[in-house]
Amino acid sequence: MRILLVEDDLPLAQGLQISLRHQDFAVDHVSNGKDALNTLAFADHDMVILDLGLPDIDGLSVLKEVRKNKSAIPIIILTARDSVEDKVQGLDIGADDYLVKPFDISELTARLRVIERRLGTANSSIITIHNVVIDTLAHKVLVNEQVINLAKKEYMVLKLLIENAGRIQSREQIESHLYEWGEEVSSNAVEVHISNIRKKLPERFIKTIRGVGYTVEN
Amino acid sequence: MSIRRYLMLIIISIITLIVFIAAIQGYKASMLQAADLFDVQLSSFADTLISLEPQKNNIKVSSNDTLAFQLWSNNRLISKSSNTPQQAISSFKHGFSEHNFMGKRWRVFSLKKHNTWILVAQLLKPRFELAEKVILSAVTPIILTIPLLSIIISLIISYGLKPLQQLKEQLTKKNINDLSTINMEHAGKELQPIIDTLNRVLSQLDKAYEREKRFASDAAHELRTPLSVLKINAHNLQYELGSDNESLNNLMASVERMVHVVEQILKLNQTNPEQFSQQMKKIVLTPIVQQVIAQLYTDISARKQIIEFVDNNIEIYGNDFCIATLAQNLIANASKYTPLGGQILVSTLQHGENFILQIEDSGPGITEEEINKVFDRFYRIGGDCNNSKVIGCGLGLAIVKHIVVLHQGSIKLSISPQLQGLMVTVTFPSLLEHHHTVAKKTVEVHS
Structure with missing residues (x-):
């Protein structure tokens, strides 16, 4: 299971990488929207954890761009915005799940597992x-x-x-x-x-x- | 005094006054004309008399006759009409004069021909009568049109003041949170600057308000990200050092508490009335409560508690975010204060006109003295956070209370008859009570 983590806050990204590696996920990290789109264009990731507050391109625009290219890659949004409209908007554009900061790492891994099971790309089906x-x-x-x-x-x-x-x-x-x-x-x-x-x-x-x-x- | 009434009163008074003055002037003018007319008549009457050369005797005329005459020759009365006295009715002096005789006032014309003075007289009364008739026929239609004129003036004033009325309506239907600008198509030269200024102020206010909202959201982001970092890194440390490290466990508990307090403070700010009174609508409680229970289920099932939801398809008038926050705080509270393996019962029901959301648990309940204090901010049952094993900050019920007030509802704490623990009853007013406001709003939207 290879995950692309798009997060501009370095300490958070590092902490998350360590946590997810503890849970046997492979995690690559990029810290802005441009890099995220470039990476997704040729690298082979199974899912994306996407922060909405990115420095260059807004996370929702990244999400739109990915979905425009017909990519069905599962995307979990991480965000500090928690209004109902924000959530609905994120899910409408094509996010698979939505997690508001600060979250429990167990909550995140549980949701990753759900996607993993659905994809059938875990160690076995x-x-x-x-x-x-x-x-x-x-x-x-x-x-x-x-x-x-x-x-x-x-x-x-x-x-x-x-x-x-x-x-x-x-x-x-x-x-x-x-x-x-x-x-x-x-x-x-x-x-x-x-x-x-x-x-x-x-x-x-x-x-x-x-x-x-x-x-x-x- | 209203501008409309002021204008009406002034204009109608001035018109009436002018009509009155015109009438007096007209009376005077027609009086003069009548006098001229009658005087010509009188002198031609005198001429006629002379040419007739009346006989020297009394000529009988009706006492009502408006004309009279006397003929004097060498100071002797030679002929007269019967409605004149024996004395001369005027002095023997050529021209017009006015005199009283036979109890009436006359206009007399004297004329001397050869040795004879001809005195002809005419009653003055018909002159006044004629003048009155002329003036009355001129003035009556004007007086009669004054009421009609008032109505027309009133309509014109109303029409002229229409932009002001429209502005008034637009302003009255604006509530305190509506900072949108005012749009008026035909405001007029006088009102436009006022509207422009008003719109400028409104948009400045709106910007300031937006800034404040963005600040709250930015602050939330700023707090939430470092809290996430703390949480994740503490979690990682625990993974590496094992879960029996006391310092680390204290650190994690404190981080949890901080997360909780920050979340509750943000919720308190997000549920302020300024933001939500506009976003009230008809909502069904079922999916909201179901989602809240689903969200909290991980914690509830970790505590081996049984939760049930008895639903009666209740619809209320409210804001879904607020109601979800309310349900979340109350159900999370129930789970926190109920021992492992306990029971939680959530129900919605209709009681008469009112709609009720009720949360019961099999926990220790609450004492009489505490019932009044729990709604204060930062009050916690059993004292300070350190003394109880339950994570919390005492903001939860304050937020709940705040939301209940926002929805014009009421909240009651009591002992659950079924589960013997705490029973929280939130009552929302009937939808009917909101119909009026809703209907009003709809009308305003269409007008």
């Missing part, structure tokens, strides 16, 4: 949580080393929850992940899928946060 193993390449789920059969939508729900382990997915989030726009969805579709998955998985593997959503604990 296999994610293991407790005694449940999901192979995102082979589309297989193993419980206690036994393959279990899941319907397509059930597999999608489980994959979403496992990829985002430790975070709550609301019913709306799951729904929008499963169904295309305009597709008819019965009001309890997600509940039905979850209940079907639960029958095939260890007890309490999927937790319900009543009124909020579902989660799989790390």
